Amino acid sequence: MQRLEGFHPFYRDSHLKMVQNPKPAEVPAPRLGKPLRRGFFSRSVHEVAPDLIGATLLVGDVGGIIVEVEAYHHTDPAAHSYNGPTPRNRVMFGPPGFAYVYRSYGIHWCVNFVCEAKGSASAVLIRALQPTHGLAAMRRRRGLQDERALCSGPGKLCQALGITISHNEVPLDIPPFTLHARFAKPDIVTGVRIGITKAVDLPWRYGLKGSRFLSKPF
DNA sequence: CTCTTGATCTTCT
DNA sequence: GAAGATCAAGAGC
Numbered sequence: 001m002q003r004l005e006g007f008h009p010f011y012r013d014s015h016l017k018m019v020q021n022p023k024p025a026e027v028p029a030p031r032l033g034k035p036l037r038r039g040f041f042s043r044s045v046h047e048v049a050p051d052l053i054g055a056t057l058l059v060g061d062v063g064g065i066i067v068e069v070e071a072y073h074h075t076d077p078a079a080h081s082y083n084g085p086t087p088r089n090r091v092m093f094g095p096p097g098f099a100y101v102y103r104s105y106g107i108h109w110c111v112n113f114v115c116e117a118k119g120s121a122s123a124v125l126i127r128a129l130q131p132t133h134g135l136a137a138m139r140r141r142r143g144l145q146d147e148r149a150l151c152s153g154p155g156k157l158c159q160a161l162g163i164t165i166s167h168n169e170v171p172l173d174i175p176p177f178t179l180h181a182r183f184a185k186p187d188i189v190t191g192v193r194i195g196i197t198k199a200v201d202l203p204w205r206y207g208l209k210g211s212r213f214l215s216k217p218f
Numbered sequence: 219c220t221c222t223t224g225a226t227c228t229t230c231t
Numbered sequence: 232g233a234a235g236a237t238c239a240a241g242a243g244c
Binding site: 070072078079080102104105106107108110112125127153154155156193194195196197215 | 234235236237238
């Protein structure tokens, strides 16, 4: 059945909203949980990774809710630390609670959180955020408007938050980094990791169930 | 929607 | 010289 667009109820409602509020102010940023301290990361990477889902990551006053991560460990052939320390990955062999930032495909930056204990060389790759703070800055840095495209990938979120090699080996509990705990444990989904060619079957990708801000569906 | 490809730098063989 | 924890744009369906 064909209807005139102007009479479609959905169209009428959204049009009314736009007329009443043509340029809606930014949605107020959600309340933040208590700051995560460095000790949060002194556990198995497979405990930390799912516990990061729902936490809020800020760099300065820009960031969002972590909705997707992946776990890596030095015994894992897919990990950058698998073959031992190098200048690039040396921060992973140090104490937990620091950032490991690396160049991806010559173009992008990606950020990890170092976990466990000194020498364990394990880390959580941050793969996607739901943007909540500093949307205007993210849109400017990314050159995009679409909220869903701002932080839906490890390279994208680093660009949106301004993370570069200058953040490598930087502590995660001191500005510019701040992490805030979630208020309740969310429903978490797991799956195989994205974009790797070794250890492809390990289910060490963790995501917020039902999130619209994932890099890819689970 | 899916698939393909180019961009471009670091690390490792 | 090749591969890589990626992304965006373009072609095809």
